[in-house]
C-alpha cells in the first residue's frame with residue numbers, strides 16, 4: 001500500500017489532455033512532495049486555447065508544422081470538451097436515486113368503482129387483492145397478476161392514440177386505473193427532494209408540480225422507439241420517470257437526446273448486479289453450509305429464508321430521471337426481466353422569481369439560450385445543491401435558505417466559483433460581441449476550458465479545480481504516475497533538470513504525445529480493491545524484475561492504452577524533486593521512498609458514443625488520497 005497526504009497548493013507540475021477511445025482525459029500532472037516546496041502556478045502554460053494576447057505571442061510559431069499539428073489537435077479536443085461543458089452548463093435532463101419508504105404500494109382501481117360518478121380517486125375503496133407492495137422482488141404470480149391488469153401501451157401520433165408493436169412494445173395503465181400509496185406520492189415530503197432537484201436543474205425560476213400519468217411495464221423484448229411526449233397541459237414542461245424495482249432486468253436503458261447529445265439512464269445494471277451478487281453469495285453460503293455440515297456445523301432451519309442485505313437494498317431504491325418536453329427519448333429493448341416505470345407530467349408553477357427573460361416556453365432549447373446568454377447562472381443552483389450535500393442545513397424556508405446561502409457564499413472557494421462564473425459570462429459576452437471583447441476569448445467553450453485550467457488548476461494548485469470538475473459532474477481521479485522517463489528532463493551529463501527555451505517547448509510538446517502514447521492507465525485489482533495508476537513502459541521492466549510486487553500480478557490484458565496530448569509542460573516545475581513513501585513487505589517491513597509523478601485525470605466522456613452519463617454530482621474531496 002502506498003500513502004500520500006498532499007497539499008494541492010504545492011503540487012502542480014504539468015497538465016495534459018489524453019484522448020482515450022471513447023473518452024477524453026484532461027490531465028493535470030502533479031509532483032508529490034513531502035518537502036513542501038512551492039511548485040505551483042504556471043505563468044506560462046502551454047494550454048493556450050484562449051486569449052488573443054496569448055495567440056499573438058504564439059503567432060511567430062504559427063508557420064511551423066509542429067504548431068499546426070498542435071493546433072489541429074487542440075481544436076479537436078476543445079470542441080469535444082466544449083460540447084460536454086455546454087451540456088453541463090445547461091443540462092436538459094437530470095436524475096438520481098432515492099429510497100422506497102415503507103408502505104409503498106400500488107393499488108388498482110376497480111373499473112366498476114371508477115365508474116361511479118361521485119367517487120373521486122381518493123374516496124375509492126381499493127380492494128386489497130388489487131394492491132402490489134413494493135420494496136422486494138415480485139413473485140412470478142404477482143408479476144402475472146399485474147400483467148393481467150395492464151393493457152397494450154399506446155402512443156400518440158397526430159394526437160390520436162396508436163398501438164403498433166414495431167414502435168412500442170409495452171404494457172401500461174392510465175392514471176385513472178391506479179393510485180399510489182402516500183409513501184409514493186411524488187408530492188409528499190420525503191419525495192420532495194426529487195421535485196426540488198428538478199426545479200433547480202430544469203426550471204430554476206419556477207415551482208414544480210408532478211402529475212401522475214401512467215404506469216408502464218416493459219418485459220423481455222419490450223421497447224419504445226424515439227419520441228417526444230405529447231404535452232398534456234399548457235404548463236407541462238417535461239416528464240418525470242420513476243423506475244420501481246420489482247424484478248431483476250437487463251437492458252431497457254432510457255436514452256434522452258437533445259441537440260445530438262445523449263444521456264443514458266441504465267437502471268438495469270444496479271438491480272441485476274445486486275441480484276447476481278446475491279446469488280453468488282447464496283452459492284458461497286451453500287458451500288459453507290456443506291463444509292459446515294461435514295465439520296459438524298450448525299444446521300440451518302429450513303424455510304427460514306434470509307434476504308441478503310444487497311438484495312433488500314436494491315429493491316428499496318427508486319431510480320428517477322426528468323427531462324424537458326422537447327427532448328427525444330427512447331427505451332432500448334429489455335433483454336430479460338421486467339422493467340416497471342411510473343411517469344409523471346411535470347408542470348411549472350410560478351414563476352417563483354420573475355426573470356427579465358421570462359418565457360412561457362420552458363424547454364431545453366430555450367434554457368440553452370438563456371444559459372448561453374449568461375442569464376441563468378448554473379452556479380446558483382449548484383450552490384444550493386452543495387448546501388444540501390454538505391448537510392449544513394436541511395432548508396425548509398426561504399429565510400433559512402438565504403442565511404445558509406450567505407454563509408456558504410462567504411467561503412473562499414465559493415467566491416472562486418463565482419469568479420469562474422464571471423469568466424463564463426465574460427466568455428459568453430466575448431462570443432456574442434467578438435469585436436467589443438477586451439479579453440477576446442475565442443468562444444464560450446474555450447473560455448470555460450481556459451478558466452478551468454488557468455483559474456482553478458494553475459492558480460489554485462488544483463484543489464478547487466478538482467472540486468469544480470467534480471461539481472460539474474466530471475469523473476476525476478488522482479493517479480500516481482510511475483516511471484516517467486526522467487531522461488526527458490534531466491541533463492545526461494550533469495543530471496540537472498533541463499530548462500527549455502520557449503521554442504524548444506513546442507518540440508517538447510510535439511514529442512509528448514508520442515512519448516505518452518506508450519503510457520497507459522492500469523487498473524489493478526487487489527482483494528476487491530482497485531488501484532489506479534498512470535504507468536509508463538519502464539514499469540514493465542521493473543515488473544519483470546519483480547521489485548514492484550503490488551503490480552506484478554496484473555496481466556497485460558487488464559491494461560488500457562491511452563493516447564496523450566499534454567496540455568501544459570512540466571519543465572517549469574520539474575526542479576522540485578518528487579517523492580512518495582510506500583511500505584514494502586519483505587522479510588522485514590520497510591518504507592521505500594520513490595520518485596514519482598502524480599496526475600489529476602479528468603475523464604470527459606465522448607459525445608459520439610451513447611455512454612454519456614448523468615451528471616450533477618458534488619463531492620468535496622478530502623485531499624488525502626491513495627488509501
Ligand SMILES: O=C(O)CCC(=O)C(=O)O
Pocket residue numbers: 214216224229241254329331341343
Ligand atoms: O418507461 C419509461 O422509462 C418512459 C416511458 C415513456 O417514455 C413514455 O411513457 O412516454
Ligand SMILES: [Fe+2]
Pocket residue numbers: 227228229239329
Ligand atoms: Fe415518453
